[in-house]
Amino acid sequence: MHISEGILSAPVLATGYACTAVGVAVGLKKVDYDKLPEVAVLSSVFFVASLIHVPIGPSAAHLVLNGVCGLLLGWAAFPAILVGLSLQALLFQFGGLTTLGINTLTMALPAVVMGSLCGMFLRSKSTLVRGVAEFAAGAGSILLSGLAVAACLLATGSAFGPAAKLIVVAHVPIMIVEGLITIFVVEFLMKVRPQMLEKAGVPNLTG
């Protein structure tokens, strides 16, 4: 979820920018020039995927896929998400300039954390273990993002309390759907292009 402009307090916005700067620096350092096209084109896919709306009951939500992003890109998720959000801000006015730092942080940090935690289990031969790990990566990233957004609002003022609570609750159905979609996407990639998941430690069987 994007936090709009003009809501958060200066310390929260500044913290967002500082942490995002560190994350992006680490991410860029880990990407060699010959990996840049890959990261960039995958960022384009995540941008396009965020335009896909999936039905959830009577409502619909757009895909976030930061779990998949973390599994595929690792720390490079930071620059990838920063670029994606900047382009969204420029082209669709979802969010703006001052919230770019905090919005990148709330999406990219969960992606990196859950990606590296759950990625370890993708080597497993058991479908169940893999499935649980994939679901946790997808659902966990959304949950952490929702909690982070709520925390930002609370850090700005206690009057945002009820709104922050509702945001976390609203993330629950999205969490489940993202978890399921992450399972299917990652299992699909393991069958079709396992080398894409090398970052997560999946052995490259195709050579």
Add this chain to the structure above:
Amino acid sequence: MHLEEFALGDSIVHKLDPRVKIIVAALFSVIVALSSSLHGTLLSICFPFALILLARLDMKKVLTRLVVVNTFVGFLWLFLPFTEHGEVIYTLGPLEVYREGVLHALLITIKSNSIVLVVIALLGTSSVHDLVHGLHELGAPNKLVHLFFFCFRYIHVVHEEYHRLVNAMKMRGFKPRTNMHTYRTYSYLVGMLLVKSFDRSARILSAMECRGFKGTFYVLEHREIGRRDYVVCASSILISLMIVTLR
């Protein structure tokens, strides 16, 4: 998919140097975001409106863009008037509406719209290509600039591919519903996009290496900062000062 809806045009605003636009937009956004006076923010909204008039943008299109912005803000309106305690101005059944809450929500609404309008007026009126050029000249990390260029370049390609796949799904009678089949189908769609793009990125890399790519980004157009750029800079600083001093 038509992105960059406002970038076409030959007005004064369109012709400004992208570097100036980025700096002015960033400065203005920060000042408005940190301002806490209603008068100051009300004044601030005049600046982007003046720019939008100068740029001769389609007002209707600009206002439709604001709808998106105001959904999150509207969501806060459901809470803030009741949760930010202060002087009671209205009793709505068991709920009490507080003056401070209403003022806070109003402040957020104006600030949010003002910042988004300035992004439309200044950054929206340049192509992404020019803006990234500007970022590069302002000293953004080289790899980040590459990412911006490639990502934006391939969004169109990936989006076309997405349309092909969605059309194929529709031809086969796919109707999205809340069930496992829908989620699985969308997942395979995303998976296919990822795989195709991964393969494409390998081809891009080979093509670039064939052309001798060594990680350097060459700037072909060198722009000079002209008189109108100074005028915009000066007026934005003036307005920013007025916002800061208005309490």
